[in-house]
Structures are given as structure tokens and as C-alpha cells.
Amino acid sequence: MRAIKYHGVQDLELVNIEKPVAGPGQVVVKVAYCGVCGTDMHAYNHPGIFNWELVLGHEGVGVVEEVGEGVTCVKVGDRVAVGPPGDCGSCYSCNTGHPNTCANAFPNTLGIGPGTQGAYAEYVLSKFPENELFVIPEGMPFEQAVLFDLLGVGFHAVRRSELKLGDNAVIFGCGSIGLGTIQSAKLAGARTVIAFDTNISTHKRAYDSGADYVFEPTEEGMKKAMELLAHEGGAHVCYEAAGHSTALAGAIELCMPNGQVMIIGSDGRPFELVSAALGPMEYDLKFSFTYTKEEIHQLFEMIRMGTFKTDMFQILKAPLEDVEKMIVAQTQGTVDVARVLLTPNGEM
Ligand SMILES: [Zn+2]
Ligand SMILES: [Zn+2]
Numbered sequence: 001m002r003a004i005k006y007h008g009v010q011d012l013e014l015v016n017i018e019k020p021v022a023g024p025g026q027v028v029v030k031v032a033y034c035g036v037c038g039t040d041m042h043a044y045n046h047p048g049i050f051n052w053e054l055v056l057g058h059e060g061v062g063v064v065e066e067v068g069e070g071v072t073c074v075k076v077g078d079r080v081a082v083g084p085p086g087d088c089g090s091c092y093s094c095n096t097g098h099p100n101t102c103a104n105a106f107p108n109t110l111g112i113g114p115g116t117q118g119a120y121a122e123y124v125l126s127k128f129p130e131n132e133l134f135v136i137p138e139g140m141p142f143e144q145a146v147l148f149d150l151l152g153v154g155f156h157a158v159r160r161s162e163l164k165l166g167d168n169a170v171i172f173g174c175g176s177i178g179l180g181t182i183q184s185a186k187l188a189g190a191r192t193v194i195a196f197d198t199n200i201s202t203h204k205r206a207y208d209s210g211a212d213y214v215f216e217p218t219e220e221g222m223k224k225a226m227e228l229l230a231h232e233g234g235a236h237v238c239y240e241a242a243g244h245s246t247a248l249a250g251a252i253e254l255c256m257p258n259g260q261v262m263i264i265g266s267d268g269r270p271f272e273l274v275s276a277a278l279g280p281m282e283y284d285l286k287f288s289f290t291y292t293k294e295e296i297h298q299l300f301e302m303i304r305m306g307t308f309k310t311d312m313f314q315i316l317k318a319p320l321e322d323v324e325k326m327i328v329a330q331t332q333g334t335v336d337v338a339r340v341l342l343t344p345n346g347e348m
Pocket of ligand 2: 090092
């Protein structure tokens with residue numbers, strides 16, 4: 001079968017590998033679509049993300065092709081999403097309701113862990129089907145379900161935050177993760193949602209996602225936001241979804257005393273915190289990482305019921321062999337969509 005192998009920075013190869021076979025407890029899924037995630041683009045463009053060989057793709061959806069002996073969670077023909085977290089189900093984090101922080105998950109996560117075979121391929125083998133396969137509700141198209149990874153991150157961050165009905169929320173970054181965070185915050189009852197992005201082309205999508213105000217993170221934009229938040233001296237919760245230290249600085253600046261800063265984005269560079277300046281405000285700095293399987297069930301149900309909207313997420317379908325072209329085009333901004341979806345088996 002055809003698959004896309006990652007060798008290193010700007011080095012992807014269309015290869016022919018053995019089609020996987022389901023052993024006991026395992027499941028083979030025929031891939032309908034696989035999203036090209038920002039993480040994959042990062043690994044393509046920058047060293048230090050994946051220092052190993054693998055077949056990329058952790059945002060797959062498809063149809064169960066084969067089930068191994070003893071598998072009861074899915075059956076042949078089921079439509080499923082295949083993706084992180086590849087949690088182990090038995091460590092302390094997993095046993096205490098935090099499978100997204102499972103220390104064993106990373107090496108096992110398909111399309112991320114060293115040597116794994118992700119869904120940039122015609123078929124994908126799930127070794128932990130109980131943990132990494134989500135059955136897609138009846139009637140939900142693959143095009144919606146495939147957004148589970150990008151929507152799940154903001155959904156989890158808002159659930160993990162202290163945001164309450166009537167609070168104000170600020171979101172830095174209106175990329176795919178930011179848009180999911182904006183919508184989640186509004187659905188969670190935020191009174192005013194103020195979003196920021198340097199890229200003006202994202203602003204309409206931010207409004208479509210429920211933002212009340214969208215600004216560029218300039219001095220003027222920050223001033224306008226502070227005027228809107230003047231009553232409490234800042235927002236109750238500020239979400240950093242840009243993955244940039246200047247956005248984190250902005251999030252802290254717009255946080256009210258005793259408010260919360262939820263850090264979703266990841267930035268490899270160090271960030272300076274001056275406790276003498278921040279301590280007197282008793283800011284609550286918190287991190288948020290991926291999502292849980294249970295949250296994907298909640299999200300899928302909300303999408304199915306029409307509560308959670310996905311129409312602001314523009315998609316573009318492309319054959320497997322065009323992946324490199326698509327990553328370059330998205331990096332250069334000549335293709336501006338929420339997700340490029342690879343179609344390893346054509347239209348299914
Ligand atoms: Zn992803
Ligand atoms: Zn675990």
C-alpha cells in the first residue's frame with residue numbers, strides 16, 4: 001500500500017509498504033481522510049520536532065476493514081476516527097482521569113511516535129483500539145469527524161479552565177485551535193469573547209466562531225480590549241492559542257487580577273516570568289494539552305446535534321502524493337484553509 005514516510009526536515013517520501021494485518025486485539029482501518037496537522041507542518045519545516053522516521057498522520061477517519069481476535073469495541077464496517085491520545089490505560093494519569101497526560105502515550109501515538117505508522121497511508125493498524133478509535137455517530141460526515149483533533153484541543157482547554165457563565169474570555173491566536181477555543185468559550189457561557197490574531201484573514205472566521213470582537217495584537221488592539229474589560233480590570237480567562245511568547249505576554253497583560261491564563265500553544269523558546277510583577281495579581285497560570293477520548297464523544301454529540309458548528313473550518317482535499325506541495329503552499333499562505341485532507345483511497 002502507499003504511504004508517506006517522514007525522514008526529516010523537508011524530506012517526505014511516497015513509499016510502498018506492506019498492508020497491515022490485524023493481530024489479536026488489533027484493528028485495521030481503511031483511511032478515508034487524514035488531516036495535515038500544524039504539528040506535521042512544523043516537523044516538515046523545523047528540526048527537533050520528530051527526530052525519527054515514521055509514517056505521518058494522527059488525524060485519520062475511515063472504515064474498519066479487519067478486526068483481530070477478541071476485539072469487541074468496533075466491528076467491520078464501522079466508521080471511526082483514529083487518533084491521539086494513544087494512552088496506555090493503566091498508568092496513574094490514565095487511572096485518575098487524565099489520559100491526555102499519559103507518559104506512555106507519546107511513543108505509541110500513531111503518526112507521532114518513533115517508527116509508528118500513521119494515517120498518511122491507505123490503511124492504518126490500531127494496536128490499542130479501545131483507546132485510539134472513536135466510533136463516528138451515524139449521519140456525521142467524515143469531513144466533520146476528521147476535525148476531532150483540531151477541535152478537541154480548544155474544547156479540552158475551556159473545560160479545564162475556570163471560565164463561568166457571564167465571564168469574559170480573551171483568546172490569542174485565531175488558527176484552527178484558536179477558533180475551536182473561541183467557540184467552546186462562547187458555548188461555555190462567556191459574556192464577551194475577544195480574539196486576537198496578526199493575520200487579518202482569520203478575523204472573519206473568528207467572528208463566525210462566536211467572537212464578539214477581533215483585533216490585531218497591536219498597542220491599539222490591546223488598548224481597545226482593555227477598555228472593553230475595564231470593569232474587572234481584565235478578562236477572567238485568557239487563552240494562549242498562538243504558540244508564541246508574545247501572545248503569552250499579551251494574555252497575561254489582559255488577565256484580570258486573580259484571573260486565569262490557560263496556555264494551549266507550545267513554543268520551544270524560553271519565556272521570562274517576573275514574579276515580583278505577576279505575584280501581586282495572583283494570576284493562575286495553567287497548561288492544557290490535547291484532549292481525552294471522552295471529550296471527543298462529547299464533541300461529536302454536540303456537532304451531531306448542531307450545537308457545535310464546523311462550517312467555518314474550510315477544508316481542501318488532496319491526493320496523498322500532493323502532501324508536500326500542500327504543506328509548502330500552506331506555509332507560504334497561498335493555500336489558506338483550516339485543514340488539508342489527504343485522500344489515500346480517493347473518495348470513499
Ligand atoms: Zn493534529
Ligand atoms: Zn497511561
